[in-house]
Amino acid sequence: MEAVLEARGLRKAYPARSGPVVAVDGVDLTLAPGEVLAFLGPNGAGKTTTIKMIAGLVLPDAGQVRIEGRDPHRDPAALARVGAVLEGNRNVYWRLTPLENLEYFGVLRGLSAATARRRGRRMLERFGLLEKARVLTQQLSRGMQQKLAIAVALVHRPRLLLLDEPTLGLDVEAAERVKALIRELAAEGQAILLTTHQLAVAEALSHRVAIIRKGRIVAEDRTQALLAQFSGEHYRIELAVEPDPERRRRLSALGARVEGARVVYAGEEEGLWRVLEVLRPLPLVRLERHRADLTEVFLRLVQEEADA
Numbered sequence: 001m002e003a004v005l006e007a008r009g010l011r012k013a014y015p016a017r018s019g020p021v022v023a024v025d026g027v028d029l030t031l032a033p034g035e036v037l038a039f040l041g042p043n044g045a046g047k048t049t050t051i052k053m054i055a056g057l058v059l060p061d062a063g064q065v066r067i068e069g070r071d072p073h074r075d076p077a078a079l080a081r082v083g084a085v086l087e088g089n090r091n092v093y094w095r096l097t098p099l100e101n102l103e104y105f106g107v108l109r110g111l112s113a114a115t116a117r118r119r120g121r122r123m124l125e126r127f128g129l130l131e132k133a134r135v136l137t138q139q140l141s142r143g144m145q146q147k148l149a150i151a152v153a154l155v156h157r158p159r160l161l162l163l164d165e166p167t168l169g170l171d172v173e174a175a176e177r178v179k180a181l182i183r184e185l186a187a188e189g190q191a192i193l194l195t196t197h198q199l200a201v202a203e204a205l206s207h208r209v210a211i212i213r214k215g216r217i218v219a220e221d222r223t224q225a226l227l228a229q230f231s232g233e234h235y236r237i238e239l240a241v242e243p244d245p246e247r248r249r250r251l252s253a254l255g256a257r258v259e260g261a262r263v264v265y266a267g268e269e270e271g272l273w274r275v276l277e278v279l280r281p282l283p284l285v286r287l288e289r290h291r292a293d294l295t296e297v298f299l300r301l302v303q304e305e306a307d308a
């Protein structure tokens with residue numbers, strides 16, 4: 001499938017008193033239709049700068065961006081293919097109503113006034129904002145404002161949607177609504193590049209994860225593969241009693257580790273049954289397969305890089 005986004009070797013340094021600060025240092029990213037890529041990293045890692053380069057807002061020092069093969073820094077047609085909700089920025093005008101915002105930004109991105117109005121109404125309906133169509137945007141809740149910002153970013157039907165911290169500052173319910181919306185859009189084929197500090201959000205929504213640290217990508221994989229890689233085959237068996245020395249010896253021969261009343265087994269599933277045979281008939285409290293979450297993966301990767 002043709003990539004919606006291809007970024008290669010992106011680099012950006014900002015001038016500073018003590019010499020240039022390299023914000024992004026050779027970043028490659030690709031995105032296919034319908035794919036959600038979570039772009040994760042600690043504060044100051046270069047996420048927002050990367051997104052701005054992809055959106056055509058910050059000129060890279062080196063490297064290139066292609067959106068459906070077009071360069072947003074040279075070809076205005078590329079800009080019609082991308083929509084962005086930037087972090088912290090005013091993505092919408094607070095003194096306009098939601099409908100006026102959609103009309104304004106729709107026309108700005110090349111729609112006729114009539115088309116912008118028609119699409120704007122449809123988007124408000126879809127995003128559950130129709131009854132707020134004529135209320136000033138500043139009077140909407142933070143969650144509604146964020147949904148409006150996403151609607152505005154989509155009004156010209158871009159192929160690529162960039163969302164920088166889309167659930168930041170939202171209450172739990174509003175964050176859930178925004179998450180559901182992102183999932184729906186992806187299911188319809190929208191390519192979405194998403195940055196977030198909320199790793200549970202990334203884990204719930206993304207097909208792939210790219211982790212950036214100090215301007216460089218330190219890991220990139222399918223979300224499930226990354227989680228599996230860090231989880232390993234790892235079972236924890238909790239017993240009501242500590243196994244006796246004879247059992248401990250047999251467990252250790254099977255490669256299981258005994259810690260008090262807990263047995264940790266990092267082998268294959270078939271071997272697990274041999275471990276359980278040895279334990280029979282000791283009373284079991286719990287048997288679980290350990291699974292890493294994205295927070296664990298993230299912390300380990302960022303830590304590993306720091307140690308290297």
Ligand SMILES: Nc1ncnc2c1ncn2[C@@H]1O[C@H](COP(=O)(O)OP(=O)(O)O)[C@@H](O)[C@H]1O
Pocket residue numbers: 014015021022023041042043044045046047048049050
């Ligand atoms: N406009 C700017 N001028 C100077 N330095 C900047 C500017 N924007 C970002 N930086 C610096 O670039 C680095 C990356 O920032 P940013 O892209 O905002 O990271 P993130 O979004 O991952 O937190 C940081 O060191 C930040 O201080």
Ligand SMILES: [Mg+2]
Pocket residue numbers: 047048049087164
């Ligand atoms: Mg940022």
